[in-house]
Every structure is written in structure tokens, then in C-alpha cells.
Amino acid sequence: MxxxxxxxxxxxxxxxxxxxxxxxxxxxxxxxxxxxxxxxxxxxxxxxxxxxxxxxxxxxxxxxxxxxxxxxxxxxxxxxxxxxxxxxxxxxxxxxxxxxxxxxxxxxxxxxxxxxxLGALQRERQETLERLNKEGILNSNQNLEMALVPKRLAIISQADSKGYSDFVTLLNGHPKRYHFNTFLFEATLQGDTAIKSIQDQLKRIQKVQQHFDAVVIIRGGGGEIGMHCYNNYELAKAIATFPLPVLTGIGHSTNLTVCELIAFRNGITPSDMAYFLLSIFEELDAPLDEALMKLPKQIQHLLQGTKNQFDQLTRAFQQEVQAALLLEKNTFHGMVKDFEFQVKHKMTHSNQILTELRNKIRSSSFYLIETQRNRQENSVNFLQVHTKAASNSARQTINTQITQLIRILPRTFEMEWTKLEQSEIHLKLMDPTVILQRGYAIVTNEKGVLSAKNQAASGDELKIVTEAQELKAKVK
Structure with a gap:
């Protein structure tokens, strides 16, 4: 092949x-x-x-x-x-x-x-804003009500950041020495790692939110790329829904990030945010300064006016009192004279009445005393007679009862003694030992003595007690 x-x-x-x-x-x-x-x-x-x-x-x-x-x-x-x-x-x-x-x-x-x-960052910014708006939380943080004097601040920044240093220096360097309580929650503030870092610190602050009036996120200046994390949806949502006002001062950018737009208040730099917080104190302090300048003159004027008015009222009061006293004095003298006349007239009339009553009482008393003396003598005689009769009758009754008791008691004691002897004989017959001697036995199971209510069942172990011995048995 x-x-x-x-x-x-x-x-x-x-x-x-x-x-x-x-x-x-x-x-x-x-x-x-x-x-x-x-x-x-x-x-x-x-x-x-x-x-x-x-x-x-x-x-x-x-x-x-x-x-x-x-x-x-x-x-x-x-x-x-x-x-x-x-x-x-x-x-x-x-x-x-x-x-x-x-x-x-x-x-x-x-x-x-x-x-x-740069355009991609802008697209991310727009998408985050649209998403927050659709969810209805775009202005949630801005709708919160901040404390009248926000002096307890939770700061998210870096300890070695110049922005943090400038911010704290400005707050504590005011000529009037306004007092701020600041606590640093250190976080990364630039790049992708800043998203989770800031979110973690917000979660820490939320656990102790009752100790703070506001949250401040501050950093120094930086380029657009370094701030792209502030257009991130998750971070922006965490700020928008945070229960405390969130203030931002995160750079010199002219194009605000989403986190800055949705925050309660934003400043271009940390210094701007410090000036904003100081301005709140200054606005509240300005009326006090003005009042301190005006107060001494106003108090002096008020005191002088009050003194003049008091002097006028005092003079008028003295005149009214003197006139009232004179009128009351004349009225009182007239009443005293009238009273003296009335008293003399009443005394004369009363003396006449007393003389008449004295004579009537004298004659009535003699009659009443004689009448009471007679009644007492009659009562004494009556009591002597009746008391002697009642004593004799009671003595006879007692003697009769003694005689009856002497006659009845021996017989009663004899009857009761017979009843006791019969009861003793009956109890001896009911003694369990005597019953056992007659051939009976006591049968018990684990529940007690067998009876109509406690009957033996198959398999029960029984104990049989007779006069001579104790036996155990089992029911089959």
C-alpha cells in the first residue's frame, strides 16, 4: 500500500x-x-x-x-x-x-x-443611575433628616491620606474650637478593591449607627479611572439605602460620580466637606453672637423700664392701701359702737331670763329630789323581799339536783363499764392472730390483700400467711 x-x-x-x-x-x-x-x-x-x-x-x-x-x-x-x-x-x-x-x-x-x-466609565455611571432610579432609591439618602448639630461622625478614609488629615485639621482648627467626635473606619478608597472595602465599613457602622449622626467618605484627588469604583451599582446602592446621611468628599473631579450624586451631600474635596460641617455650627452660632452683643443693652433697658413701672405701681398701691385702710377704720369704729349697744341690750335681757329660770329650777329641784328619795326607798324594800325568796328557791333546786345525781351516778357507771367489757371481747375476736388460729389464712399479691376489687389473675405470685407459717404460691 x-x-x-x-x-x-x-x-x-x-x-x-x-x-x-x-x-x-x-x-x-x-x-x-x-x-x-x-x-x-x-x-x-x-x-x-x-x-x-x-x-x-x-x-x-x-x-x-x-x-x-x-x-x-x-x-x-x-x-x-x-x-x-x-x-x-x-x-x-x-x-x-x-x-x-x-x-x-x-x-x-x-x-x-x-x-x-473614559466613555466606558461614563456608560457604567449612566446605567447605575438608571437602575437606582428604577428601584426608587435614587434619592433615599438625600431624603433623610440629619441631626441639627452633626458632631458625631463616622469617617471612611485612610489614616495616612492627606485628604483625611486636612479634613480633621480643619474641623479641629476652627477659632471657636467646635467639638466633633470622629471615629475612623479605615478602607481602600481607589480602584476595584475600594468597592468591597467601603461596603464592609458601612456594614460595621450600621451595627453601631446609634452612636453617629452621619457618615463621611473622604479621599484626596485622583484621576477618573481611580474613581470608577464610585459608579459601581452595589456600592451606590449601599450608600443610597444607608440609614444615616452619607457625606462625600472624594476628589477634584468635575464629573460627579454616582456615589456623589446620590449622597446626602457631596463636596469636591475633603476640605469642602469640612467647611460644610463647620458652616452648620457657624449658622447656629451667629445668632448667639448677635444676641450676646445686644443682650446687655436690652437687659439694662428692660430692667430700667421694669424699675420705673414698679415705682409707679408702688406709689399707686400705697395710695390705694391708705385710702382702703381709712375707709375700713371708719367702718370698724361704727361696727364696734353698734356691737357694744347690741351686747348691752342682750346682756340685760339675758339676766332677766336667767333670774326667772333660777327660781323655776330651785322649786322644781326640791320636788324632784323628794320624789326620787321615795322611789329609792320603795325599790330597796322590794329588792330585799324578792332577793330572799329567790335565794331560798335556788337553794332548794340545787339540793334536789344533788340528791338525784347521788342516786343516778352509780347505776350509770355500772352500765358504761359493761359496755367497755363487751367491746374488749369483740375486739379480741376480731384480732387477725385469733382468726388465723381458727384456720383462716391471709392471701396477698403485689397489689395487697385479695378481695372482690383485687382478684388474683393467672401468673400472679401470691403470699399465704397462716398461724404457723408463711407460704408463696403462683396462680396457674
């Missing part, structure tokens, strides 16, 4: 390379996510380019950026977006399709359009 015509693998690979080179001779603009940059020590990059649908990778292809191109692309990208290239970015690549016998089909990246990246 003859060997068929064939090609070596190298020949096939070379043919594919030539075909692809002829078919894809020009360059193309391709959108993809740079999953990993994969920069080498020599300066070349071999990024992994992917396309995702529903969070799943549907296409993956190898890319190549030679050192000289990478340095140019990186510099141009940083000048426009103020951030270096990094993993996970959606980019617009200017590519040439290539084939390598060892590395298969790939894309040689000639350039990257930084303006497309």
Missing part, C-alpha cells in the same frame, strides 16, 4: 501563517477586557484578553505588546486618564492578527485608545 501524500506539521503551520498574514493584512480596532496584563521583566507584555457574557468568559485570546509599544501606550494612557493600565479594565485595542507555530493565533497590540475607557 502506497503512502498517501502528506505534509509536515511545520508545513501546515507555515501555510496557516501565510494564509492569516494574507487574509488579515490590515489592522483592526477590537474591544475586550484585559483580564491580566502579564508584564515581563524585559518590558514586554502578554495580556490575557477576554469577552464576558453574563459574567462568564465566552472568548479568550492571547495578546502581545512589545516593550517599545508598551512604553508609548502607557505614557499616553496615563497622560489622559491619569492612571496606569491594570488588570480588569475594558479597553479599545488597535491590533494586528498574528499566528505563531508555538503560541497559536494571537493579537499584536499596537495601540490602546484611552478615550474609550
Amino acid at each position: 502506497e503512502t498517501p501524500a502528506h505534509f509536515t506539521l511545520k508545513q501546515v503551520a507555515e501555510s496557516i501563517r501565510k494564509t492569516i498574514a494574507e487574509r488579515y493584512s490590515r489592522t483592526y480596532w477590537v474591544t475586550a477586557e484585559m483580564h491580566k496584563l502579564n508584564q515581563t521583566r524585559k518590558g514586554h507584555c502578554y495580556p490575557e484578553l477576554v469577552q464576558k457574557e453574563d459574567a462568564s468568559i465566552v472568548v479568550e485570546m492571547r495578546g502581545t505588546i512589545w516593550k517599545q509599544n508598551f512604553e508609548r501606550i502607557q505614557q499616553k494612557f496615563f497622560e489622559i486618564v491619569k492612571e496606569p493600565l491594570h488588570d480588569g479594565m475594558e479597553l479599545l485595542f488597535h491590533v494586528k492578527i498574528t499566528y505563531h507555530p508555538l503560541y497559536n493565533i494571537g493579537l499584536e497590540i499596537i495601540d490602546i485608545d484611552p478615550n474609550y475607557t
Whole structure:
């Protein structure tokens, strides 16, 4: 059998390379996510380019950026977006399709359009806003009511951040030394890691929300890419639905992010947010300053007016009192004279009545005393007679009863003694020992003595007690 015509693998690979080179001779603009940059020590990059649908990778292809191109692309990208290239970015690549016998089909990246990246961030921003609006939570945080004096602040920032340092310095450096209670919840504030980091700190704050009046998220300035995390839907939703007012001062951007738009209040910089909080204290403090300036004069004027009014009232009161006293004095003298006349008249009349009553009482008392004396004498005589008769009758009755008791008691004792002897004989006959001597036995099971209510059943173990012995039996 003859060997068929064939090609070596190298020949096939070379043919594919030539075909692809002829078919894809020009360059193309391709959108993809740079999953990993994969920069080498020599300066070349071999990024992994992917396309995702529903969070799943549907296409993956190898890319190549030679050192000289990478340095140019990186510099141009940083000048426009103020951030270096990094993993996970959606980019617009200017590519040439290539084939390598060892590395298969790939894309040689000639350039990257930084303006497309800015546009992608804007699209994410718009999609997040529309989604929050559709869910009805776009203005939820802005509709909250903040404390009249928001002095207890939960700050989400980095301890070594200049923005945090400026913010705290301004709050504590006011000439009037307004007092703020601040607590730092440290978080990453830039890039993709900031999303989860800020969300975690918001969850911590929510557990102790009763200790705070507001939440302040602050960071220093940065490029647009560094702030793309603030257009993320999950982070924006966490801020929109947070139960405390959220204040933001996260950079110098002129194009506000979603988190800034939906926050209770936003400032371009941390310093702006500090000035806003201080302005609340100043607005409340200004009327007090004005009042402190006016208060001494107003008090002095009020006291002088009150003193004048009091003096006038005092003089008028003294005149009224003197007139009232004079009138009452005259009235009182008239009443005293009238009273003296009435008393004298009543005394004369009363003396006459008393004299008449004295005479009547004197004659009536003598008659009553004689009458009572006669009645007492009659009562004493009557009691003497009847008491003697009653005593004799009671003595006869007692003697009769004693005689009857002497006659009846011996017979009664004899009858009762006979009853006791009969009861003793009956009890001896009922003694279980006597009954057993007569041939009877006591039969019991585990429930007690056998009876109509406790009858033996098959299998029961019985105990039989006679006068002479104790037996055990089993019912069959």
C-alpha cells in the first residue's frame, strides 16, 4: 500500500501563517477586557484578553505588546486618564492578527485608545443611575433628616491620606474650637478593591449607627479611572439605602460620580466637606453672637423700664392701701359702737331670763329630789323581799339536783363499764392472730390483700400467711 501524500506539521503551520498574514493584512480596532496584563521583566507584555457574557468568559485570546509599544501606550494612557493600565479594565485595542507555530493565533497590540475607557466609565455611571432610579432609591439618602448639630461622625478614609488629615485639621482648627467626635473606619478608597472595602465599613457602622449622626467618605484627588469604583451599582446602592446621611468628599473631579450624586451631600474635596460641617455650627452660632452683643443693652433697658413701672405701681398701691385702710377704720369704729349697744341690750335681757329660770329650777329641784328619795326607798324594800325568796328557791333546786345525781351516778357507771367489757371481747375476736388460729389464712399479691376489687389473675405470685407459717404460691 502506497503512502498517501502528506505534509509536515511545520508545513501546515507555515501555510496557516501565510494564509492569516494574507487574509488579515490590515489592522483592526477590537474591544475586550484585559483580564491580566502579564508584564515581563524585559518590558514586554502578554495580556490575557477576554469577552464576558453574563459574567462568564465566552472568548479568550492571547495578546502581545512589545516593550517599545508598551512604553508609548502607557505614557499616553496615563497622560489622559491619569492612571496606569491594570488588570480588569475594558479597553479599545488597535491590533494586528498574528499566528505563531508555538503560541497559536494571537493579537499584536499596537495601540490602546484611552478615550474609550473614559466613555466606558461614563456608560457604567449612566446605567447605575438608571437602575437606582428604577428601584426608587435614587434619592433615599438625600431624603433623610440629619441631626441639627452633626458632631458625631463616622469617617471612611485612610489614616495616612492627606485628604483625611486636612479634613480633621480643619474641623479641629476652627477659632471657636467646635467639638466633633470622629471615629475612623479605615478602607481602600481607589480602584476595584475600594468597592468591597467601603461596603464592609458601612456594614460595621450600621451595627453601631446609634452612636453617629452621619457618615463621611473622604479621599484626596485622583484621576477618573481611580474613581470608577464610585459608579459601581452595589456600592451606590449601599450608600443610597444607608440609614444615616452619607457625606462625600472624594476628589477634584468635575464629573460627579454616582456615589456623589446620590449622597446626602457631596463636596469636591475633603476640605469642602469640612467647611460644610463647620458652616452648620457657624449658622447656629451667629445668632448667639448677635444676641450676646445686644443682650446687655436690652437687659439694662428692660430692667430700667421694669424699675420705673414698679415705682409707679408702688406709689399707686400705697395710695390705694391708705385710702382702703381709712375707709375700713371708719367702718370698724361704727361696727364696734353698734356691737357694744347690741351686747348691752342682750346682756340685760339675758339676766332677766336667767333670774326667772333660777327660781323655776330651785322649786322644781326640791320636788324632784323628794320624789326620787321615795322611789329609792320603795325599790330597796322590794329588792330585799324578792332577793330572799329567790335565794331560798335556788337553794332548794340545787339540793334536789344533788340528791338525784347521788342516786343516778352509780347505776350509770355500772352500765358504761359493761359496755367497755363487751367491746374488749369483740375486739379480741376480731384480732387477725385469733382468726388465723381458727384456720383462716391471709392471701396477698403485689397489689395487697385479695378481695372482690383485687382478684388474683393467672401468673400472679401470691403470699399465704397462716398461724404457723408463711407460704408463696403462683396462680396457674
